[in-house]
Amino acid sequence: xxxxxxxxxxxxxxxxxxxxxxxxxxGEFLLLVGPNGSGKTTLVRQFNALLEPDEGTVEVDxxxxxxxxxxxxxxxxxxxxxxxxxxxxxxxxxxxxFGPENLGLDRSEIDRRVDDALGAVGLADERETPIAxxxxxxxxxxxxAGALAMDPDxxxxxxxxxxxxxxxRRSVVERLRALHADxxxxxxxTHDLRDLTELADRxxxxxxxxxxxxxxxxxxxxxxxxxxxRDPRH
Amino acid sequence: xxxxVPGDTLAHHLDPRSKxxxxxxxxxxxxxxxxxxxxxxxxxxAGVVLLAGQTPPQxxxxxxAVVLAVLALAPVLAGxxxxxxxxxxxPALTSLRAVARIPPVxxxxxxxxxxxxxxxxxxxxxxxxxxxxxQLLGVGAGLVVRFFPLxxxxxxxxxxxxxxxxxxxxxxTDRARRLAVQGLDRTLARSDRLAVAxxxxxxxxxxxxxxxRFSRADYPVTALGVLLALTPLVQSAAxxxxxxxx
Numbered sequence: 001x002x003x004x005x006x007x008x009x010x011x012x013x014x015x016x017x018x019x020x021x022x023x024x025x026x027g028e029f030l031l032l033v034g035p036n037g038s039g040k041t042t043l044v045r046q047f048n049a050l051l052e053p054d055e056g057t058v059e060v061d062x063x064x065x066x067x068x069x070x071x072x073x074x075x076x077x078x079x080x081x082x083x084x085x086x087x088x089x090x091x092x093x094x095x096x097x098f099g100p101e102n103l104g105l106d107r108s109e110i111d112r113r114v115d116d117a118l119g120a121v122g123l124a125d126e127r128e129t130p131i132a133x134x135x136x137x138x139x140x141x142x143x144x145a146g147a148l149a150m151d152p153d154x155x156x157x158x159x160x161x162x163x164x165x166x167x168x169r170r171s172v173v174e175r176l177r178a179l180h181a182d183x184x185x186x187x188x189x190t191h192d193l194r195d196l197t198e199l200a201d202r203x204x205x206x207x208x209x210x211x212x213x214x215x216x217x218x219x220x221x222x223x224x225x226x227x228x229x230r231d232p233r234h
Numbered sequence: 235x236x237x238x239v240p241g242d243t244l245a246h247h248l249d250p251r252s253k254x255x256x257x258x259x260x261x262x263x264x265x266x267x268x269x270x271x272x273x274x275x276x277x278x279x280a281g282v283v284l285l286a287g288q289t290p291p292q293x294x295x296x297x298x299a300v301v302l303a304v305l306a307l308a309p310v311l312a313g314x315x316x317x318x319x320x321x322x323x324x325p326a327l328t329s330l331r332a333v334a335r336i337p338p339v340x341x342x343x344x345x346x347x348x349x350x351x352x353x354x355x356x357x358x359x360x361x362x363x364x365x366x367x368x369q370l371l372g373v374g375a376g377l378v379v380r381f382f383p384l385x386x387x388x389x390x391x392x393x394x395x396x397x398x399x400x401x402x403x404x405x406x407t408d409r410a411r412r413l414a415v416q417g418l419d420r421t422l423a424r425s426d427r428l429a430v431a432x433x434x435x436x437x438x439x440x441x442x443x444x445x446x447r448f449s450r451a452d453y454p455v456t457a458l459g460v461l462l463a464l465t466p467l468v469q470s471a472a473x474x475x476x477x478x479x480x
Contacts, residue, residue: 045430048434050430050433050434069433070436073433073434073435073436074436078434080427080430080431080434082427084384085424085427085428085431086427086431086434086435087431088376088380088428088431088432088435089351089352089353089380090237090238090239090351090352090380091238091240091351094351094352094353097353098353098435098441099435099436100442101353101438101441101442101443102435102436102437102438102441103436103438103441103442104438104440104441104442105442106442107442107444107445110442128240129240130237130238130239130240132237146435147435150435150436
């Protein structure tokens with residue numbers, strides 16, 4: 001479980017998060033929505049200690065994320081908005097192996113994790129393929145595989161569908177559905193609910209660094225305009 | 235763009251340490267003489283290395299186009315004179331023979347980069363240079379190889395964006411200034427994002443690196459590298475009369 005307790009985060013004089021409290025249960029599929037600059041990315045980067053709160057605490061599976069950032073980053077996989085920013089190797093297999101290698105695992109365990117992660121995103125045969133030769137949708141799936149190879153209990157995806165064509169969107173959504181079905185909790189940061197509402201257990205809306213809605217997808221559908229979110233019904 | 239390309243060539247199967255040995259040895263040998271026959275040998279050997287990595291020479295020319303253009307300027311500048319005869323052949327030829335040593339070194343390095351995954355380079359460096367210095371060198375080399383193509387891509391994108399809005403009609407200085415400012419801005423932003431991504435994936439100074447193993451082909455290749463590195467000594471001891479004649 002991820003538990004955020006009264007977290008405040010500032011960027012200079014601006015308040016990015018203002019006393020946010022939130023829990024994400026194991027196996028939950030949560031959509032985090034809100035207009036640009038509402039603090040969504042700042043919030044999820046607290047989950048694996050990439051950012052430190054000015055006030056409050058973040059616990060991952062009962063452990064303070066900042067006291068043990070490696071444990072938090074192992075438990076919370078993160079997929080960034082622009083997949084290209086997170087690639088650190090030229091080929092698919094080398095990039096997916098990067099995280100497990102950093103954990104100091106045996107080569108056989110690293111290979112197993114890379115195979116499993118690539119299989120989970122439907123790229124099992126692309127291990128030796130240069131990332132640059134892949135389409136945008138395939139690169140997004142490699143980025144997800146890179147996070148999955150850390151064997152996370154929770155997976156955070158920051159705008160995973162942005163810029164993808166219809167086929168790529170469907171492919172990524174299907175992978176998320178399968179991961180959720182396997183028991184991984186999935187947190188998707190987005191301002192486009194198309195394709196995602198039927199998967200979500202819960203929607204949390206942030207505006208100006210505060211949680212303004214927290215409930216089932218149905219409860220926020222009438223307020224989407226004010227939340228800066230694209231209506232999935234249109 | 236010069237970067238690792240998966241393949242099944244002889245160079246791909248070699249241990250990165252033996253390739254590094256040839257790389258260093260070749261560079262030492264290249265700068266040990268400017269004799270024409272020596273340069274001919276260097277170019278022939280560079281051709282063999284290109285074949286071993288199945289790297290087309292035109293690919294190397296394209297990847298190093300800017301460097302080669304600057305090198306080509308050197309003999310021209312060396313030959314220029316401020317008075318009659320305005321251009322002197324001898325200094326230009328001396329300069330040409332000096333800069334002619336660099337392209338084959340670049341070709342050999344291109345084969346290395348195209349046939350060696352970054353993490354194997356890191357593993358090789360950390361094996362060859364033990365301790366913290368090796369880790370620093372390995373991580374540094376890995377990041378440069380990873381980061382450089384992205385920076386070049388960004389610069390190309392900025393140039394294209396300027397051209398798309400009629401930027402080509404602006405003075406060169408204005409275009410250069412915009413390219414420099416925007417390029418620096420994007421490079422800093424990109425390095426920021428890369429740093430965050432590295433932390434998110436538990437970047438470690440002592441990760442599990444690939445196992446390196448010498449195959450039978452690596453022994454003669456390493457011996458070649460050592461031999462090349464020793465050529466200045468051999469030349470000074472035995473070949474100096476020949477070089478003097480050449």
